[in-house]
Amino acid sequence: MPYSLKGRLALVTGATGGIGSAIARAFAVSGARVALAHFDSADDANDLAQEIADGGSVAEVFDADLRSPTTPAELHARVHEWMGPPDILVTAAGDYPRTPHADLTRDRWSECLSLNLTAHHLLAQAAVPAMISRRHGRIITIGSVLASAGRHNLADYIAAKAGLEGLTRALARELGEHGITVNCVAPGSIRVPAEDQVVPDTEAMEERQLARQCVRRRGRPEDVASAVAFLASDEAGFIAGQTLRVDGGWLLG
Template sequence: MPGPLNGHAALVTGATGGIGRVIAQRLAADGAAVVIAHLGDHPAATALAEHITRAGGTAMPLEADLRDPDAVRALCQHAHEQLGPIDILVSNAGAYPRVPWTETTPDHWSDALDTNLTSHFLLARELTPAMTASGHGRIITIGSVLAAAGRHDLTGYISAKAGLEGLTRALARELGPTGITANCVAPGSIRVPAEDAVVDDPEAMNTRQLARQCVKRRGSPADIAAAVAFLASDDAGFITGQTLRVDGGWILG
């Protein structure tokens, strides 16, 4: 499929979720061959790969527990073997565990960091050698504006996302001389179908959120995918170590 990412191969984690799925579709539409990385969501991953293929793109579903170093290593090796060197990593997978501070145990803390920070480290560690060898790479992590805003009952999640921004800046400094850029996209309040299952009053939630934002509409996964596609492209070759907040102006600073 011709496009600005033609000839590149991307690995998108959490690719069957609301945001990850649209990112994978956008990168494929822009010409990249895409690995749809997931955890136990075979029907959705297969359906997404088939959808991309019918549209003229190239996609392959692969399963891995990104908290497991051996599983991450196997995922990356299989991806390289099937699609060639992966030179775009969209490190999107994560979890959003809500636990009040007074109930947060060391296990809760460790789980939140393993899922939302260490997994990103493991992926970058496995993929950067091939990027370094090719002289080209894009590492794009998906953070959260909550790393700057804070929120009740999300201590582990927010701490991990703040750490992810730091990891991304460190990678930018370490890897820039080899031709690799590293940037973080921090979504604001993005409207996804799963929201309805966890929000008691969606209309009231929409009203509160729009009052916080400069742009008076809810964000969509396509907004995040557009930012990722730009950072993956040659047009963003001189941008690294940045956090791009895609939040409608919710967090200004």
């Protein structure tokens, strides 16, 4: 990686997902210590921590169910106690439910927004005081191009991701004077293993997707991780409140 994060501590939620684990690896290669937050995937998290350790970096594992409103602050407190205050917060945890709008219950709507939007707000709220005291911080939210593109059966998810872009801009306004930058990375169609669980015909989907893009290949988790590592670096210190689409030119406007 071209960016040095030596001496930094990064907290990554959703760290065992395809994108989250790539971000954690990118941080480790760049010299950062990494707090790997996951939910109910201890084996994967421990394997990733061992992989990072084998590469000469430091990673610790933290289990956290971010659907609970008390968990974000508790997670930050545990990381702070065990590793120190995070310099970098990446909120990559989320889920991708597919429910027709007519079938969305109030509980399902609330659960989706809780994980895909509210948890990001609460994590930032927990991390910011220590960042302000050091007059340095990087907060990077992981959104989705679907916040702009739209898609059927994803009204709750898309509403949350659109809200996340707004939250990013609002926090950038409030926190910039304290040396903290806040940005959003919005992946496009990224090939991750979880895709196989929600797409019945992957080959047909890929053909349709490539026709939408300028770059005629599927996105990789490493494409997203590279963008996140840049925004976490000192080189990105004058970038704030932006949504960086990593989508192969799917959405150009």
